[in-house]
Amino acid sequence: MTRRSTFTDQSVTYGSIGATLEPDLMRYPPAGYRPAEDTVRLGSGVDRFDRAAEALMTWGIQRGAGYEVTEVSSGTGAQYPGIVYDAEGTPLAEQPGPRTEDRFGEDGTAYIASGMQATLVRRGRFRPQETPVLVVYVIDEPGRVGYAFGTTADGLESGEESFVLERRDDDTVWLTIRSFRATAGGAKRILAPFVRRRRRELTRQQLRALHPAGGV
Numbered sequence: 001m002t003r004r005s006t007f008t009d010q011s012v013t014y015g016s017i018g019a020t021l022e023p024d025l026m027r028y029p030p031a032g033y034r035p036a037e038d039t040v041r042l043g044s045g046v047d048r049f050d051r052a053a054e055a056l057m058t059w060g061i062q063r064g065a066g067y068e069v070t071e072v073s074s075g076t077g078a079q080y081p082g083i084v085y086d087a088e089g090t091p092l093a094e095q096p097g098p099r100t101e102d103r104f105g106e107d108g109t110a111y112i113a114s115g116m117q118a119t120l121v122r123r124g125r126f127r128p129q130e131t132p133v134l135v136v137y138v139i140d141e142p143g144r145v146g147y148a149f150g151t152t153a154d155g156l157e158s159g160e161e162s163f164v165l166e167r168r169d170d171d172t173v174w175l176t177i178r179s180f181r182a183t184a185g186g187a188k189r190i191l192a193p194f195v196r197r198r199r200r201e202l203t204r205q206q207l208r209a210l211h212p213a214g215g216v
Contacts, residue, residue: 012150013158017136020148020162020178032180033159033180034196042165042173048212049167052175053145055209055216056165057112058105062120064209064216065202070121071132074110112208114138114148129156136160143167157199165210175210177203 016030030034042052055061059069067077103111116135121128133149146164159181167173183196210216 005034012134012136012152012160013154014160014180014182016180017150017160018148018178020160021137025178025180031182033182035178035180035204036199037176037178038175038203038207039176040211042175042210043212044170044172046167046171047163049143049173052167052173052210052216054105056163056175057103057145057147058107058109059112059118060216061163061206064204066122068121068123069118071117073117074113074115090104107154112138114147117152118149131157140163157183163177163206175207177206 014030014033016129019025019030022028026037042048050115055064059067062069105111112135114137118133118135118172120131120133122131132152134152135147135149139146144164144166146162148160148162150160159179161177161179161181164176164178165173166176181199
């Protein structure tokens with residue numbers, strides 16, 4: 001079952017919240033946005049899955065790709081009730097209550113949760129680049145965990161990105177990163193080719209962040 005939340009007190013900079021869950025994202029992305037999907041195998045076995053899941057849910061991908069995660073705010077679970085769907089994507093008639101227990105990694109970092117806000121800071125050549133984000137849904141299923149966040153402030157890019165870890169029937173462990181993004185218009189449009197090249201390099205770093213060769 002997938003717990004997915006929508007939000008009313010904090011706006012994102014795009015529509016189609018949660019579209020990274022849609023199976024046809026690559027064919028039919030939100031109008032004006034470029035979709036992307038990348039998958040990497042991280043190994044196999046329950047131990048590999050558990051270790052990667054803890055790293056994933058405590059910002060391990062972002063930190064492994066060179067981001068500093070700052071200004072983390074947990075939000076209020078009561079304001080963001082989850083919706084549980086069946087295998088066909090239909091909301092269940094009887095919805096469970098919101099999950100309220102807090103989870104933490106071995107180092108004390110709180111697990112990513114729906115409604116959480118953070119600012120991702122990446123050091124640049126001239127000045128740091130800050131990207132405020134809002135976690136728009138969390139997946140918590142046996143053998144499948146992950147989340148997506150969206151941009152909440154004007155910047156060079158706008159959109160949503162998801163990070164989903166799964167342990168498949170053959171016991172292999174895979175990480176999938178999906179996104180849809182638009183580059184800024186106006187005078188910033190000239191930077192679009194650079195922004196897209198940088199995004200591809202960042203995605204490659206994120207795909208490596210949870211790999212055993214990286215120490216996770």
